[in-house]
Amino acid sequence: MNPLQRALIEKVGHDNGFEYVLPGDVQHMALASARHPARVRVSVAGQGFEVAIDTGSATLAQELARTFAASPADATTFVLPSEALLAQWLRRAAALSQALPNQAVASFEQQVQAELSQLAPPVAQSTEVLRMVRQRLGQQAYRQAMLDYWGGACAVTGLALAPVLRASHAKPWVVCDSDAERLDVFNGLLLAPHLDALFDQFLLSFDEHGRALISPQLDVAACEVLGLRPTMQMRWMAPEHQRYMGYHRQRFLTGP
Known part of the structure; x- marks a missing residue:
């Protein structure tokens, strides 16, 4: 060389x-x-x-x-x-x-400590303040990780309009067992707003091959307005998605 x-x-x-x-x-x-x-x-x-x-x-x-x-x-x-x-x-x-895991978690912990260090000790030691700081920074970190992983485009439609895309969780934030799960890019999808709303309410899910599952609660007229088609599918599904999507699919099958 x-x-x-x-x-x-x-x-x-x-x-x-x-x-x-x-x-x-x-x-x-x-x-x-x-x-x-x-x-x-x-x-x-x-x-x-x-x-x-x-x-x-x-x-x-x-x-x-x-x-x-x-x-x-x-x-x-x-x-x-x-x-x-x-x-x-x-x-x-x-x-x-x-x-990719676990870099997002490591960066998140550094950000939390940096922000807490700027607060007065009594405030920084408050359980409620710590919870709020972790949730706010965690959601920001998760969104950025999802934008990076999906290349700034919707995981289904390919819409590349980053300001409107939503970082959706398959296993919801509040029921995750750890920050590692909450910030795992495989625990969810980067979605266009209407797909995010449906995914969040378990009205839209995906099978083990990434193909769309549409709730029977959405009639033909609603699907037409929302642009939902049975042929829709994820741009790809990694093996690491399966555990989280399995959780989401079970919630989808039992109803929101």
Whole structure:
């Protein structure tokens, strides 16, 4: 790898979520970030690049493989034929690394402690204040994680209008057993507002393949107005979604 190639990779990494260059070797550049745990190695391959994931979420490679071609020999290595694809891969890897468990929980705990540290001790020690701070910051963290995971687009329609999209929980916030469940990007969907309202009220759910289940309480006229079709389905369903969607589907079947 020549100095110009190294300079190019360093700039692409810096501009797309990997701002640090770590010690590497003559054939690879190791990239990392202070904002997420992923570390990758980039090498030049013909007219393009190869990127190998060194550290990160256990499901990072699986999620990236939805969009990018993994090497037939190694599912954690990706073949990227151009600089533009390298930039897209790094940007997506950085976003996923900030969204996938348990990075969202770690960031959330840091935010809670930072906000509490700015309050006077009697206030910061109040159980009610702590509950309110955790809920507000938790909901913000969950929404951002969902935007990152779904690429800023509705999980069903693909609507890419971030200001109106809603981060819906499959297992509701109030019945989750821990903050890890509450902030898990697999515990719900990023949805357009009308789908969010139906999902939240258990009038819309999804089967184990991500296909829409529409409540019989919604008649033909209501489905037409809402744009609901039996052929609707999630853009993808990861194995990690199944536990939460199973919970939601059971609530859907028993009625809201």
